[in-house]
Amino acid sequence: INILAIETSCDETAASVVRNGREVLSNIISSQIEIHKIYGGVVPEIASRRHIEKINQVIEEALKEANVTLDDIDAIGVTYGPGLVGALLVGVATAKAISFAANKPLIGVHHIEGHVSANYIENKELEPPFLCLIVSGGHTHLVLVKDYGEYEVIGKTRDDAAGEAYDKVARAIGLGYPGGPKIDKLAKEGNSRAIVFPRAHIEGAPYDFSFSGLKSAVLNYLNSCEMKHEDINRADVAASFQEAVVDVLVSKTIQAAKDYNMKKVAIAGGVAANSALQKAMKEACIEHGFEYYHPSPVFCTDNAAMIGCAAYYEYIKGRLSGLDLNAVPNLRIGER
Numbered sequence: 001i002n003i004l005a006i007e008t009s010c011d012e013t014a015a016s017v018v019r020n021g022r023e024v025l026s027n028i029i030s031s032q033i034e035i036h037k038i039y040g041g042v043v044p045e046i047a048s049r050r051h052i053e054k055i056n057q058v059i060e061e062a063l064k065e066a067n068v069t070l071d072d073i074d075a076i077g078v079t080y081g082p083g084l085v086g087a088l089l090v091g092v093a094t095a096k097a098i099s100f101a102a103n104k105p106l107i108g109v110h111h112i113e114g115h116v117s118a119n120y121i122e123n124k125e126l127e128p129p130f131l132c133l134i135v136s137g138g139h140t141h142l143v144l145v146k147d148y149g150e151y152e153v154i155g156k157t158r159d160d161a162a163g164e165a166y167d168k169v170a171r172a173i174g175l176g177y178p179g180g181p182k183i184d185k186l187a188k189e190g191n192s193r194a195i196v197f198p199r200a201h202i203e204g205a206p207y208d209f210s211f212s213g214l215k216s217a218v219l220n221y222l223n224s225c226e227m228k229h230e231d232i233n234r235a236d237v238a239a240s241f242q243e244a245v246v247d248v249l250v251s252k253t254i255q256a257a258k259d260y261n262m263k264k265v266a267i268a269g270g271v272a273a274n275s276a277l278q279k280a281m282k283e284a285c286i287e288h289g290f291e292y293y294h295p296s297p298v299f300c301t302d303n304a305a306m307i308g309c310a311a312y313y314e315y316i317k318g319r320l321s322g323l324d325l326n327a328v329p330n331l332r333i334g335e336r
């Protein structure tokens with residue numbers, strides 16, 4: 001089964017051909033980072049317009065690189081939410097047009113379920129059930145992956161997402177957009193014990209997260225240094241902030257894996273590309289006897305291969321979409 005997958009939920013225009021859910025024949029990503037970084041973040045109208053300009057070319061490239069034609073494609077998978085509505089609509093409209101014109105089944109895919117499914121691509125032996133920590137630009141969730149396409153959310157952030165916190169702190173220390181990879185790099189030169197930032201634990205909700213207090217603590221620290229005319233060691237700030245984030249993410253994930261008796265732990269989403277998180281989660285999983293899974297960085301951040309993977313498991317369950325498929329900007333996990 002060959003799936004042509006399309007992803008346009010944010011600022012990546014992406015298309016991929018995935019065979020039988022786990023074999024990526026092509027993975028084309030046209031990133032708009034260069035365009036949006038002058039504004040310090042994604043500008044929705046610009047993103048939509050750019051998707052329209054790029055989408056056909058990206059799809060053609062994906063087919064070409066996979067060495068297939070539309071005739072070899074069995075179904076079209078597309079992200080229909082969550083994300084920016086105008087951006088999602090470009091992918092959804094394109095997928096519907098191809099589905100109708102080429103008479104191929106259409107599969108609407110949940111973007112976050114795509115992020116989770118990215119783990120299947122390089123870990124051929126990974127099968128549910130497992131616990132997945134999802135850490136992306138807009139989400140921080142702990143989910144039980146009970147089966148393919150079956151999720152139970154056991155915890156989530158009360159305020160900012162982990163990626164959002166990275167991006168905001170990066171901006172505050174003048175690193176620019178997107179901040180996650182830049183903090184990751186700068187933190188390697190800093191002392192993670194230099195500044196003690198808070199780790200939020202929420203009374204009665206052991207698997208929920210909160211990052212806005214941490215973000216404020218970093219901003220307060222920067223302000224107080226400025227008032228006292230003290231030099232700011234940005235590498236120490238980056239390293240100390242990152243350690244606070246990673247500490248909380250790892251400890252809550254390990255606790256949840258124990259409490260729910262999970263043997264396997266996976267991470268997903270853009271922040272899963274973070275080298276400190278990767279390292280700490282791996283060490284903690286070894287220490288506590290969990291099998292640990294993670295995607296390569298290219299499959300952590302937005303891509304269409306993960307959408308093709310998720311679409312395949314929907315396809316074999318017969319969960320197809322109609323041509324009335326619409327973009328759903330605030331789609332929740334497990335909802336369809």
Ligand code: ATP
Pocket residue numbers: 009010082083111112115135136137138139162163164166167178179180181184269270271272273274275300301302
């Ligand atoms: P969502 O998936 O929640 O809809 P999104 O698609 O915008 O949001 P992703 O593409 O999954 O988000 O991830 C982007 C986020 O990941 C950004 O916040 C970015 O800063 C962060 N990120 C990327 N690489 C790293 C890294 N190495 N370390 C930390 N954060 C990172």
Ligand code: MG
Pocket residue numbers: 010011012302
């Ligand atoms: Mg992006």
Ligand code: FE
Pocket residue numbers: 111115136137269270301302
């Ligand atoms: Fe994403």
